Amino acid sequence: MPRAFVTDHSEVSRTFKARAIFAGVFILLLLSALLARLAWLQIVEYAYFADLSTENRVRLMALPPNRGLIFDRNGVVLAENRPTFHLELIPEQVEDLDATIFGLSEIVMIREEDIEQFYTSLRTHRPFENISLRTRLTDEEVALLAVNRHRFPGVDIVARLSRHYPQGISTVHTIGYVGRISEKDLTRIDASNYRGTSHIGKTGLERYYEEELHGTVGQQEVEVNAEGRVLRVIDKVPPVPGKNLVLNIDMELQLLAEEMLGEFSGAVIVLDAKTGGVLAFVSKPGYDPNLFVHGISVKDYKALREGDEKPLFNRALYGQYPPGSTLKPFISLGGLESSSIGLYETIKCWGHYLLPGDKTRRKYRDWKKEGHGTVDFYDAISQSCDVYYYELAHRMGIDRIHDFLDKFGFGRKTGIDLLGERSGLLPSRDWKKRVHSKVWYPGETLIAGIGQGYMLATPLQLAVATSALANKGKMVQPRLLREMRDADGTVYDLLPQKTSQIKLKVPQRWGHVDKGMRDVLRGEWGTARATGWGLKVEMAGKTGTAQVFGIAQDEEYDAETIARKLRDHALFIAFAPIKDPELAIAIIAENGEHGSAMAPIAREIAHRYLLEEAPEEKEDAK
Amino acid sequence: MPSKYQFDAAYEGRFVRILQMVRIDPVLLLGLLLLVLAGLGILYSAGDQSEVLMQKQVVRLSIAFLVMLVVAQIPPNQLYLWTPWVFAVGLVLLLMVLFAGEVGKGAQRWLKIGVRFQPSEMMKLATPLMLAWYLSERPFPPGFRSLLTSAVLVIVPTVMIAMQPDLGTSLLVAAAGFFVVFFAGIRWRVLIGTGLAMLAFIPVLWRLMHDYQRQRVLTLLDPESDPLGAGYHIIQSKIAIGSGGIYGKGWLNGTQSQLDFLPERSTDFIFAVFAEEFGMMGAAVLLALYAFIIVRGLYIAAQAKDNFSRLLAGSLSMTFFVYLFVNVGMVSGILPVVGVPLPLISYGGTSLVTLMAGFGMLMSINSDRRLLSK
Secondary structure (H helix, E strand, C coil): CCCCCCCCHHHHHHHHHHHHHHHHHHHHHHHHHHHHHHHHHHHHCHHHHHHHHHHHHEEEEEECCCCCCEECCCCCEEEEEEEEEEEEECHHHCCCHHHHHHHHHCCCCCCHHHHHHHHHHHHHCCCCCCEEEECCCCHHHHHHHHHHHHHCCCEEEEEEEEEECCCHHHCHHHHCCEEECCHHHHCCCCHHHHCCCCEEECCHHHHHCHHHHHCECEEEEEEECCCCCEEEEEEEECCECCCEEEECCCHHHHHHHHHHCCCCCEEEEEEECCCCEEEEEEEECCCCCHHHHCCCCHHHHHHHHHCCCCCCCCHHHHCCECCHHHHHHHHHHHHHHCCCCCCCCCEEECCEEECCCCCCCCEEECCCCCCCEEECHHHHHHHCCHHHHHHHHHHHCHHHHHHHHHCCCCCCCCCCCCCCCCCCECCCHHHHHHHHCCCCCHHHHHHHHCCCCCCEECHHHHHHHHHHHHCCCEEECCECEEEEECCCCCEECCCCCCEEECCCCCCCHHHHHHHHHHHHHHCCCCCCHHHHCCCCCCCEEEEEEECCCCCCCCCCCCCCCCCHHHCCEEEEEEEECCCCCCEEEEEEECCCCCHHHHHHHHHHHHHHHHHCCCCHHHHHHC | CCCHHHHHHHHHHHHHHHHHHCCCCHHHHHHHHHHHHHHHHHHHHHCCCCHHHHHHHHHHHHHHHHHHHHHHCCCHHHHHHHHHHHHHHHHHHHHHHHHHCEEECCEEEEEEECEEECHHHHHHHHHHHHHHHHHCCCCCCCCHHHHHHHHHHHHHHHHHHHCCCCHHHHHHHHHHHHHHHHHCCCCHHHHHHHHHHHHHHHHHHHHHCCHHHHHHHHHHHCHHHCCCCCCHHHHHHHHHHHHHCCCCCCCCCCHHHHCCCCCCCCCCCHHHHHHHHHHHHHHHHHHHHHHHHHHHHHHHHHHCCCHHHHHHHHHHHHHHHHHHHHHHHHHCCCCCCCCCCCCCCCCCCHHHHHHHHHHHHHHHHHHHHHHHHC
16 A cells, blocks of 8 residues: 655654754764874874884984004004995986996996896895995096996996005015904904994904904984985984004015015014014015905915915914024023033034933034034024033023023013914923923933924014013013004003013123124124124124924935925024114024025114115115 | 944955855855865975975866856756766766776776766765655655665665775765765664664675775784785874874974875875874864864755755765765774875865865755745
8 A cells, every 4th residue: 555645844854953963963973083093192102103203214324433544653554444436326316227237338347247236236225225336446447437427327436445455465464454244253343333334353453453443433313214315414423433553563674574585485573672662573475465355256265375385374473483593592591590501611512412321322413514613602602503502401401491491481472462473382391291291301401402392482482582682681572553543643552561571690691692692793603704794783693593304313414405395494583783772683584594594684674774774785786 | 434344344244245146155165265275284295395286286176166166056956857867877987987997006996088087986976966866755754665775776886886996985975875864864773773784794795805905904903914015004194193292293394294104195194294293283173174064064954945955965964074084084093094085185186076066065055045045
């Protein structure tokens, strides 16, 4: 049945009004809910969201400090930060990447790997960030790019500082080098201070004074947008650059010593006898530290590591050699001090020595087959008579030899400001029992008396001991660092050097040794008298020869037939001037055969340093 | 000689009369103008102070106000006559979109017939018109058959728009239809019963949703789960609003908006820019302005002379509110991100024209009532 079509208009209108009011109330309720939500976000949680908003826009950027420079005592630069130029692209500014890279490759060398590397980093960088295409451009390439730059929008030549060693191979064993920070490095440094820094001291002084050279990282707060683009700097704490090091090294002396060592592998140490400052620290051969700064290739490294000459080996610091006859002045002094021998007592040398009571009648040979004849205290030093020292050593006994040499620092580290120093070896009865579980044989004492056998010393130790002889017993810890200062000239205090004084019962005995060592160069039969002829300063010296291998008792020693590598090491120690010594020198030339051949090196060093004179060779050339 | 005050009053009086002659309600116009001005101000900040952007928006607003003025001239009974045709054309266009529409942002919403436009926008007006047309001549309160027909009239365009897919618009179309039914006097028990039935329908709806729509819902429940992807909008938007605090960071000083952290900040997320720069205070004033316009709309509806006008005016006002609520709710993180712009403020043209056409109808209804009462 169809429903009647009756509509009460007033009822419809009333209902509508009621619903409109209901809707109005409903709207106000929901709007209140929105307001409550806003109040929750903007009042209750305000601090939380304000923090998040700040975190969004503020970023901390590290400002790495510039590494301190290293100079020699005269201001010659030994380690510097040199701008190297890199080719970089800003992707968002480059219209066609492929075309641009192709165009660039026609101007500078760009390898396939470079391009691959570029596209790899393209994926992980933001479009406004620089991406490297080629590193370390040559000067020529920089010039070519500069001329063609207008053709390539979005291409940048960026200069970055990288470590450079202008003296390269000559200073590598002192300065060392920096390299990329490795996992291992991270364990010994405060990583937060290395934010933004890629390199760290790996060896040498670069490593020893890492903290001072590195400086303190700075930082800036920057405002970034959502893309990470830096819009402005809010706050900035500038970095504190590393301190500059001024070394005791005199580069002129260093180069002279290196040059004079010639083809030999070996070491030359020159100390300032008064201060312990290291004037020259040569270890040959060296290698180019600049190779290591940007990462050495596997091939190059293998060549260095496995090379015959072992260039990576720091001979001055790690090399341990029998001191040979250079030990004799110390033994002589010990003999006087222990009253084992008198100053005017003479000993007959027939070219060999028989140990009293030795049933085997083993012959301990002198280097001079026919013997030195009658030898006194001074002759023993100047002529390096082995027989004299066999007798003296026999009288002193190994323990007194050990105790006396110990005062000169043999068998102990010198404490130079480099890492990894070796301590050499000063044998004694106790030592042999402890290490080899064997008794000490009397014959071994004789060998020790001429600086052979178990006895080992580093070139550095020899130099320090020589400086003690020169200084009448004053021992000073050797040091490469002379001064530490800021870029603005503020000078910093260094740790005091350790010093000690060797006391003799009769101080005049220092002079007796000096005279013997003077005669090495000046004496009629002095082992280095040939060098003495051209000597213009009063210098004390002592030659030495260290056997590389033992020669059987009656075997003839023929240098010509022995392979070069098996020839004896040549040593020479010296100090000058005798009256008021300024220099102490120790020289070791591996397979150099005769210590006397090294004496000219000491002479030229002394001349150059004390007389400020050009070396003989150069005069001859004129 | 008249004082300045008297002169102003006289001037204002004349101005209001002129407006009424062109069927414009001065009160509603004032509310709309204030809102639009506030919108331009915040758009200048959100759009990186781009003059081009501002010019475009001013042109669009001018066109929209012009549309409002034109629509206001159409008397409700004329609208009543056109309604079935408008609705039918709208449905045909929707069909065409589904088969021949242009694709943008993963959805097929645009149709190009001379000009590019979205037929779904048209349905925001056509649907309430159609329902008002239908229900105004039905017995009161609407019976079962009327309700069923109404439901079909709402659901067909809603589903077609949802298939594009355009969840935001289909929601608004459904809301517009629902409010006509509500004002037509649907019985409370029927209303509540249907509501409960729809709640039970939610799991089915879940199945029917696109993955990205589900994702939006999931992201809403736990935005932190995908901070760089789907949740990024909501997180950054909440940071913007929250860090605005009570008084805001100041105009042009919102770091979230000015430094690009806030995505879509000149369109759907413009409310977050407003809340960041003007704070809780500014946001409250803005919401009050909206409330003023909506309440005025409901008042006009209550005063309307016939059933059709009443239902249409009521529905248009409430739809405007739904617009606002969904947008602010989504920007502040209590509703899913469904892509509804902040009405009259978000940058963009289509919804602006539709909205102002709606306000034109309200003005027309208001003017009709006024003419009658004279």
